[in-house]
Amino acid sequence: MAVYQLNLKNMLERANLFFARKEVISREADGFLHRYTYGDYYRRVCRLANVLKRLGIKRGDRVATFAWNTYRHFELYFGVTCYGAVLHTVNIRLSVEHIAYILNHAEDQVVFLDPDLLPVMEEVAPRLKTVKHFIILSDHVPETTLPSASSYEQLLAQEAESYDFPTLDENSPAGMCYTSATTGNPKGVVYTHRSIYLHTAHLCFVDSMAIEEKDVLLPFVPMFHVNAWGIPFAGAWMGSTLVFPGVHPTAEDLARLIQETKVTFAAAAVTVGIDMLKVLQHKPYDISSLRALMLGGQATPEAVIQAYQHLYGVPIFTAWGATECSPIATTVHIKSYQQHLSLDEKMKIRARQGLLSPGLEMKILDEQNQPVPWDDQHMGEIYVRGPWIATEYYRDERTKESFIDGWWKSGDIATINEEGIIKLVDRAKDLIKSGGEWISSVDLENALMSHPAVQEATVVAVPHEKWQERPVACVVLKTGEQASEEVLREWLADKFPKWWLPDKFIFMDQIPKTGVGKFNKKALREMLKNTG
Amino acid sequence: MAVYQLNLKNMLERANLFFARKEVISREADGFLHRYTYGDYYRRVCRLANVLKRLGIKRGDRVATFAWNTYRHFELYFGVTCYGAVLHTVNIRLSVEHIAYILNHAEDQVVFLDPDLLPVMEEVAPRLKTVKHFIILSDHVPETTLPSASSYEQLLAQEAESYDFPTLDENSPAGMCYTSATTGNPKGVVYTHRSIYLHTAHLCFVDSMAIEEKDVLLPFVPMFHVNAWGIPFAGAWMGSTLVFPGVHPTAEDLARLIQETKVTFAAAAVTVGIDMLKVLQHKPYDISSLRALMLGGQATPEAVIQAYQHLYGVPIFTAWGATECSPIATTVHIKSYQQHLSLDEKMKIRARQGLLSPGLEMKILDEQNQPVPWDDQHMGEIYVRGPWIATEYYRDERTKESFIDGWWKSGDIATINEEGIIKLVDRAKDLIKSGGEWISSVDLENALMSHPAVQEATVVAVPHEKWQERPVACVVLKTGEQASEEVLREWLADKFPKWWLPDKFIFMDQIPKTGVGKFNKKALREMLKNTG
Secondary structure (H helix, E strand, O other), X not given: OOOOOOOOHHHHHHHHHHOOOOEEEEEOOOOOEEEEEHHHHHHHHHHHHHHHHHOOOOOOOEEEEEOOEOHHHHHHHHHHHHHOOEEEEOOOOOOXXXXXXXXXXXXXXXXXXXXHHHHHHHHHHHHOOOOOEEEEOOOOOOOOOOOOEEEHHHHHHOOOOOOOOOOOOOOOEEEEEEEOOOOOOOEXXXXXXXXXXXXXXXXXXXXXXXXXXXXEEEEOOOOOOOHXXXXXXXXXXXXXXXXXXXXXXXXXXXXXXXXXXXXXXXXXXXXXXXXXXXXXXXXOOOOOOOOEEEEEOOOOOHHHHHHHHHHHOXXXXXXXXXXXXXXXXXXXXXXXXXXXXXXXXXXXXHOOXXXXXXXXXXXXXXXXXXXXXXXXXXXXXXXXXXXXXXXXXXXXXXHHHHEEOOEEEEEEEEEEOOOOOEEEEEEOOXXXXXXXXXXXXXXHHHHHHOOOOEEEEEEEEEEEOOOEEEEEEEEEEOOOOOOOHHHHHHHHHOOOOHHHOOOEEEEOOOOOEOOOOOEOHHHXXXXXXOOO | OXXXXXXXXXXXXXXXXXXXXXXXXXXXXXXXXXXXEHHHHHHHHHHHHXXXXXXXXXXXXXXXXXXXXXXXXXXXXXXXXXXXXXXXEOOOOOOHHHHHHHHHHHOEEEEEEOHHHHHHHHHHHHHOOOOOEEEEOOOOOOOOOOOOEEEHHHHHHOOOOOOOOOOOOOOOEEEEEEEOOOOOOOEEEEEEHHHHHHHHHHHOEOOXXXXXXOOEXXXXXXXXXXXHHHHHHHHHHHOOEEEEOEOOOOHXXXXXXXXXXXXXXXXXXXXXXXXXXXXXXXXXXXXXXXXXXXXEOOOOOHHHHHHXXXXXXXXXXXXXXXXXXXXXXXXXXXXXXXXXXXXXXXXHHHOOOEEEOOOOEEEEEOOOOOEOOOOOOOOEEEEEEOOOOOOOOOOOOOHHHHXXXXXXEEEEEEXXXXXXXXXXXXXXXXXXXXXXXXXXXXXXXXXXXXXXXXXXXXXXXXXXXXXXXXXXXXXXXXXXXXXXHHHHHHHHHOXXXXXXXXXXXXXXXXXXXXXXXXXXXXXXXXXXXXXX
């Protein structure tokens, strides 16, 4: 008897069978909320599968999305994968060169794109080698230079609202996401039905993200960024209400949506979480429906965790992962015998990246490839492996640099405490090596951001003749606040060894960010390399 | 790159790595509680694997347990499976004939047994063809006629406390359980590492059993009965505290253990739940630590659900499943939009068997093999399939009667309401067919048990010349209570059509039960067949 295959179809059909009355909500460009049920959703996903068939998409073909977080993008999540094609979610914030590279490298056959992103795609299109159709996620086709452009809604309208989804080999590719590389082109990671299924399952564990039917989930994190951390899949499977923030969402949109739709769990980049704090200082949106706010993409400063807890009673949910991890590999966990700790002590645990997800294996190796002791002092690089950890980059020679015996070598540096809870110290490439010793840029940043006058801060290495590298701090002050270099150095002086203190403090209006909202340290290093 | 294999090893090693300080508690014969940590547990499991190696057990060999719920049995759960052998948990309540049959049929190589079960095994032993070793779960070997008997503790003491557990093909057999058949020998079901892993994962979903680290779990349901419903596996993986009730546990032991160890989730047969209510009437044990009491094996009478809710504030957790389902296939679920319902209405939902587990497929077919409408009126037989549903009986021709195209034909009759929540009506074989129409014995039993004077009641079919079959009720009254046949018939008269009312009411001291604690309707039908 053949083994029953793990397919995303089970999630889609469960949403339709048992939660047909539950809602999917999506912010429209005009601010109004588009609402329909999972029953409506399912019928449109069926229509979409019929569209893919009509377009001649074959099993295993790559189908690109170039889109914001909307209900239509969510339709593509299940429509493309359950049809048997591969959902390739393309980061809309990449350069034209990189977008063209990854569409060609993935050999995408179709691109589904939001109308406001037409100008970028028009620039990309002449370089594309495999794309046969551009489908605009709207009621009609706007004026465009794109060849073979059609309207999503017009295509859907022509098709039947039922579809007999196939049962696929669970190791069939279902999704694809490219991750930026330190140098060179982005690297592709392929997800299978099995890997997404098992990743999604663990998101529904009480001791992981605890996604359940009664949740109202708001994935603010882009759907082109590792499947919005898996939340749309888990939401459909459990029948949770899903709320999509739509095109060009701001931190204020996030706050307003939480208030209006009574969101219980939202997920966003740390930088968005910081921005929402600013919004809330001026406009008192009610975010009390949140059981947790998940922030990721980089370590969340303790000051941010404290602000959400003390001002709004909202616990910050931390985690660690990456494109290669589907993306979740650790989540915050306060053990049962730590429940007596004070709120402050618990927030210190929340500021860490948490406990390894059930199902995965982890090791943290020092420069001699030896496991670091669980003393929270020794730093090492995180390696992980497991059912939803990638084992290669798609058709890419750089596989051999990052994957060793089934382990993914993350490039992230961490310590681990006696409870097995990791703390991200830095990206390997962001660590500052001064006089043969490591300085954690993240620790310095967190300390700086806990200063009342500081809005954002980042610390990068600049080359130094004598010490090899030295830290330089880039600081954005809050509007109307003042703080001199001396004041900030003094603020750090009692928290760190003297040789950790930045050589310079550079005040900026804003810190440059990457396409996924992280501090762009690569650009800053480049900018500052001659200042040492 | 090979696909990462789902192995039970991940659960065992996670318990040891991250929850080494958490406790495993086990009631000793003298009532004292044996306590040790998952760290201690892990080292003993390693010793056990070394014992298996020394005994010459090969990968895939069947290893039988014949034991109560104790920490040693729990050691076998992971020791045998992670070593690569097959954990065959044998029901200690079966007849000597059936025990001999299944040990021979499974070709068990070793039997691990509790000392008080020696007399039974001594009777069984002369009939056994493959068993080479009997290992007594105690400090020493009591006097016995068993050949090759040795002491578990003495064997463990000789071995090293580390073991390099192999990574197994996930489709390797890990466990085995025989289920009683209506006629003939018990039928064997084999569980794989993959099937147990995926079943366990879903027990940790918020919307399933919601097992988490902070739980204190008490599997009162025997560990020889479908792996105590999977609770020991889930508990270890999440690092929950586990409490085992030991040898010959009574309903009073259950109540005392809940009070003493602050159990949050206990699981037992419905009959045990009924017995504990009696205990609590006389001795006010504190069971308020329970977030839920899971009762299974048969439908839980609404009166029992109400008593636990109203008297003790404890919600009853219902589910449906079987040996063939690992065993959980549905669990109680009150949807988010039903939260406004009254406590009484919610208890009515709790009296149903719940919602299909995420990952499974279900269909309910009428006598014409057509899906029944979701109207809660039409009855049909439940079919299920999925990653933890068996697809065959082990080396058994009866496979073809019960498995069709990957679906297991359960023999259980249910209705399904518009929310997709099933309600068990009866076992197909327990349904009463009177004048061409079906009568649900379960509905009649529940109504009888809601009468204040009734302790237990069961209804079975007896042959009838004119109507083919007619219902007869067997009733146990509460101590000191009185109720005549006329009173009970009157009690049912306004709840059911006249032709449903039992022809006779037979008053008994107790209702005969099966080896797994269910009402033994087969024996009753035999007893009553000439009374119609």
